[in-house]
Amino acid sequence: MAYQDFFTHRPTQEIAQDLLGRPLIYESPAGLVGGWIVETEAYLGQADNAAHAYQGHRSAANEALYGPPGTIYIYERRGLFMCDIAVQDAEVPQGVLLRGIQPIWGIDVMTENRDGRSLGELTNGPGKLFRAFGVRDKALNLQSLANAPLTILLADQWQSRPRQIGSSARVGVRSGGWHDRPYRFFVSGNQWVSKTPKRSWQDDQGWQDTAPTKLPTDILPGK
Template sequence: MEGIILNGYEVVKREFFQRPTLDLAADLLGCLLVKDTEEGVASGYIVETEAYMGPLDRAAHSYNNRRTKRTEVMFFEAGHVYTYVMHTHCLVNVVSGELEKPEAILIRAVEPFEGIELMYKRRGMMKETNLTSGPGKLTKALGISKEDYGRNFYEPPLFIAKGYTPDSISSGKRVGIENSGEAKEYPWRFWIADNPFRSK
């Protein structure tokens, strides 16, 4: 199924994910995150990501090579789906890095593209810029769930497709990791500059 055209989207190939994690975190910006469900297709341009650099990153779930039922997929090949629940919200990550090197990239925000009415049905009526402007918001809007854990991002029903190349990318500290020592200062969050759909 790699590299196919699906529902009008050009699915990225497996090789797309085989690059250093920080490079991939920036290169995902402008790509389309797509979920095909029984209710329909919903998608959005990725506008914000956060990289988590594995065993040496105190903010990463896999810090010190922590291998649990939840983190097991982080040790898989790059391009797999890592979902988990935090405070009742499902969050979605792209597994990155080399095999047995547990790194991942959190998708923090997307700009709605297809299925906007479906997103409103799932999230309720609000300003469009609030629909998907956070990691828990976007998964609910797109219909991404814990059941997507262990899939890969180059095959349906949850996949990443080619989009556009942003004119300008910004980077800064990650969000919500105050108890991670010096790791909270690492500039491993990336976003499309001036995009109104990124998290606040």
């Protein structure tokens, strides 16, 4: 499926939910890392008081949000790098924040990048996720998922299917008229969803069924 088709022609909230279970993979300098996306947040551009493009704000820092669908937007908070994906058509600055993955590929590399943290702590939050990937700068910013070393596999055969998709207010959005809108989406029962109690975890991590984990080389980033 083309990124143009996947990331346009439907609401950003729907796209954010459809990303759950899809593989996010990165051909890092230390080797391939990645996993199934388990948590996302939708940001709806100029009208959304929590969005970086609120009221039409535009600068060199957030220019990626105004790019074509599938453009990577990297930004830094408190020394950690996080990643949004621009959705909708160019000049419509809506995005989806990638908040967490279930680690599948390159767990040894991600563990080293996270200074030996336990498996459950590797990727359960947006800053943790991209530190686990080894992202320490904005080199990926403004690149496209279509040809960057970071990509999301969109073909349905690679998507693990959540049994139930949960939703809540977005994390850290505490004020403004949109602070309580349920634009955070997650795989219910998955332990790599951030800020969830251990009692909510499920043995099957909330999957109805899971996709293959062996990836053909011709669909890897940059191949």
